[in-house]
Amino acid sequence: MEVTQTNSNHNNQLQKWRNKVVTGNLSDDFLRISSSRPVVPFQQTGFQSQVHFSPINYYPIVQTQGTLKITVAQAKLVKNYGYTRMDPYCKIRVGHNVMETPTDGNGSKTPRWNKTFTFPLPSGVDSIYLEIYSERSIVSDDRIAWMHINIPEAVMNHETVEDWYSLTGKQGENKEGMIKLILSYYPPSGSPVQQHAVPNPTQTSNRQGYDMNAQISQMTSSYESTASVESIKGMFPTIDEEVIRSVLASNGWNVNAAINDLLSMNS
Structure with a gap:
């Protein structure tokens, strides 16, 4: 008797659930966002993008302020690390760009490279970072010395600057020797x-005097x-x-x- 009553209650509950199910064709606005919801225009969100994108593939374009040419001439180091003569080479970084000189085999404490590099100088970048390594054949290359300098103001005024700069290393700050650099700057x-910004259809369609030909020229x-x-x-x-x-x-x-x-x- 109790089992029959339980089954009856279960069937009644199932019937109530079935009565709540809506059958038939779905309405046209099913699962659609209501058009009455206010849409905040892009320019009113307070977000100001500092990254610019090209119209193809949407990759960022780096804005540059010209070209920096650096000649790594030679170095005078205070110590030869290791049991044999060192084989020094340089790594130079300007912004995100890194380049290397050839290795001066057996250069030891007086390596010479006389290698010239051309770096695009990104906007906002005003310094150069340089490292000197000793090339090794079996173990990892040994970092001997390094320096970080601001680009001289005279260089940015279109003067060619040739000077010696102090190196930091195991001997202490500015005590590892000197390196000779020749620096020149060329404006674009x-x-x-x-500048390619994210397009804003609302803004362009409502702008007074919007020049479609100018927009087409820019895209071309x-x-x-x-x-x-x-x-x-x-x-x-x-x-x-x-x-x-x-x-x-x-x-x-x-x-x-x-x-x-x-x-x-x-x-």
Whole structure:
């Protein structure tokens, strides 16, 4: 008797649930967001993007303030580390770009490189970081000395500066020796780097005097810039695409000038 009563209660509960199920065709606005919900325009959100994107692939474009040429001439170190003569080489970093000199075999305490590098100088970057390593064949290369200097003001005023700079290392700060650098700065030639912001349909459609031809011209120039990067990339497959883009930008998107700079970087 109790089992029959339990089954009856269970069937009644199932019937109540079935009665709540809606059958038939779904309405046209099923699972759609109501159009009455207010939409906050992009420019009113308080978010101001500092990253600019190209219209193709949406990769960021680095704005540069010109080109910095650095010649690493030679160094005078206070000590030869190890049982044999050191084989020194340099790593130089400007912004996110890092380049290396060849190794001066048996250079020991007086290595000479006389190697010139061309760096795109990103906006806001005003310093150079340099490290000297001793190349090893079996174990990891040994870092001997390093330095971090601000780009001299005279260089940014278009003067070529040739000077010795102190090195820091195991002997202490500014006590590891000296390195000779030659620095030159070249401002960008031609038009400045184009800025590609995230498009805002609401803003452009409501702007007074909106010039559609100007917008088309800007997009066309953007596509041409991308085509220039792709054409040069095939010539320099070992150079990062962002470096190619930065060099192009610093040369006003002049392909021939950019190729000359890249050749000097890759030599």
